[in-house]
Amino acid sequence: MKLAGKVALVTGSSQGIGQAIAIRLAEEGASVVINYRSHPEGAEDTLLKVRSAGGQCHAVDGFTVQADTGMVADVQRMIDESVDHFGTLDILVNNAGIEKNADFWQVTESDYDAVMNVNLKGVFFATQAFVKHRMAIQQPGKVINISSVHEELPFPHFAAYCASKGGLKMLTRNLSIELAPLGITINNVAPGAIETPINTKLLNDPEKLGALLKNIPLGRLGKPADVASIVVFLASSESDYVTGTTFFVDGGLLWNYQEQ
Numbered sequence: 001m002k003l004a005g006k007v008a009l010v011t012g013s014s015q016g017i018g019q020a021i022a023i024r025l026a027e028e029g030a031s032v033v034i035n036y037r038s039h040p041e042g043a044e045d046t047l048l049k050v051r052s053a054g055g056q057c058h059a060v061d062g063f064t065v066q067a068d069t070g071m072v073a074d075v076q077r078m079i080d081e082s083v084d085h086f087g088t089l090d091i092l093v094n095n096a097g098i099e100k101n102a103d104f105w106q107v108t109e110s111d112y113d114a115v116m117n118v119n120l121k122g123v124f125f126a127t128q129a130f131v132k133h134r135m136a137i138q139q140p141g142k143v144i145n146i147s148s149v150h151e152e153l154p155f156p157h158f159a160a161y162c163a164s165k166g167g168l169k170m171l172t173r174n175l176s177i178e179l180a181p182l183g184i185t186i187n188n189v190a191p192g193a194i195e196t197p198i199n200t201k202l203l204n205d206p207e208k209l210g211a212l213l214k215n216i217p218l219g220r221l222g223k224p225a226d227v228a229s230i231v232v233f234l235a236s237s238e239s240d241y242v243t244g245t246t247f248f249v250d251g252g253l254l255w256n257y258q259e260q
């Protein structure tokens with residue numbers, strides 16, 4: 001087991017990629033704080049799965065925290081409650097993310113704010129609260145941000161989403177330098193098209209799905225578990241010399257330009 005005795009917080013882990021990450025971390029021996037905003041049932045489901053993934057490893061447990069990661073006061077409370085419950089927090093996985101589909105000229109201020117608050121501002125302040133905790137106990141730590149291929153790749157009709165993920169790329173690069181003296185590493189994992197609730201519409205549209213699959217060299221959508229395995233690596237000591245970079249988990253989507 002790569003994470004025996006560690007404590008990890010995974011934001012947005014009541015479903016999708018976050019849930020898969022929570023379960024994989026538990027399989028590796030970590031106790032997991034499961035964060036949700038509006039689906040307590042999903043968080044309870046993750047909690048049961050975390051406990052059974054921990055299996056015979058009695059040290060593994062889970063704990064659910066309601067928090068809107070788009071709100072600074074909520075993310076600070078989320079980190080405090082995690083530390084209070086488990087006594088420490090070694091790993092922060094900033095996974096919660098949202099997207100809104102609209103023509104650029106139709107985007108409302110409230111949709112722009114919703115996307116930027118969850119995808120960038122919340123990550124910024126959750127990481128800040130995590131770093132303060134690690135500084136207070138003078139211990140190293142691991143931050144893993146779930147970004148997107150769209151930290152590099154344009155995604156028409158998702159301008160705010162792309163801006164948030166591009167911002168996340170620079171935040172990670174910047175913090176890798178600032179946090180290195182504290183022994184804290186920070187990296188991004190950038191999924192491509194993964195079978196999760198964020199893609200429900202796409203999954204139910206055969207035409208769009210077919211077009212997308214043509215752009216994925218490995219010929220299939222990703223699964224949440226494909227993302228979770230790289231998070232385990234980045235959360236473990238096997239990645240101690242890795243910081244400030246992005247790992248793409250996209251079946252080759254990002255670099256697949258083909259002249260017709």
Ligand code: BGC
Nearest residue numbers: 099148149150192193198199
């Ligand atoms: C988005 C998905 C999209 C995928 C590939 C992800 O970041 O959340 O909606 O299908 O990128 O474009």
